[in-house]
Amino acid sequence: MNREAVIQGEGILNLIPQRPPIVMVDSFFGFEENRSYSGLTVTTDNLFCEAGRLQEPGIIEHIAQSAAARIGFIYTRQGEKVPLGFIGSVDKLKIYNLPEAGMKLFTEITVVQEVFDITLISAQVKTEEELIAECKMKIFIKKE
Template identity: 25%
Template sequence: MELKEENIINIHHFLPHREPMLMADYILELTPEKVMTSFEITSDNIFVHNNEFLEAGLIEHSAQTCSSILGQSFFQNPEVETKVIGFITNIKKIEIFALPKVGDRIISKASLISKYENICNIFCETFLDEQMLIRTEISLFIQELKS
């Protein structure tokens, strides 16, 4: 998939994560029920070992992709600094098929299964070109931190 500047959404408007824990570069598509992200694996990533992006990195990337759906409600106004806390509450299903390498760009597609207030259940698949790397169903919780 070719990344076109006019189609890219700034990930920082939808996730609280920052380096070194940011595991998504761009949001390519975003609706209240679906998201598609991309991420280029670099050699300095904390989840890279022996030139491969480890399983923990794939899981974190999937979780961050999924949290973009829920994060929309907290980061709607980029002018306002919003602080949130979020975490994985459950991984219902996870299948890892392959690990990407340094220099690879992975694409993840996630769909909302259910949502109740700040808790959601989301299905996510991550690909390297046409090869599926991971498939998971994750439950997430996100809450705004009040000052």
């Protein structure tokens, strides 16, 4: 995965519908074919950070927003409005460790299948050295 951000900081807000304090992606590293790459630096002021660690709901939300950033990037490149997406299901979720404040998360989203307005993704969340979490997620895209 390329670790040079294509979009970061405030620019992320053009890709996702979420707004502070619920923004859980701070970097987008791009995509290739059916994969996209995003990141988050865990901070103590993060809504989902407790006792210096990002909690499970924060990891799940980070995965969902990473998938949203992929869709947002594609739509903005086409000059179209970024659609809303909703988590339909989270399957085979495994969280191996809760990342500490200061850690940088790198997330790979792989599109497994797209049927109409439903996208099935597989996600892996890593730090520099360690797999933090993985799951499959079904996302419904609300197109206008």
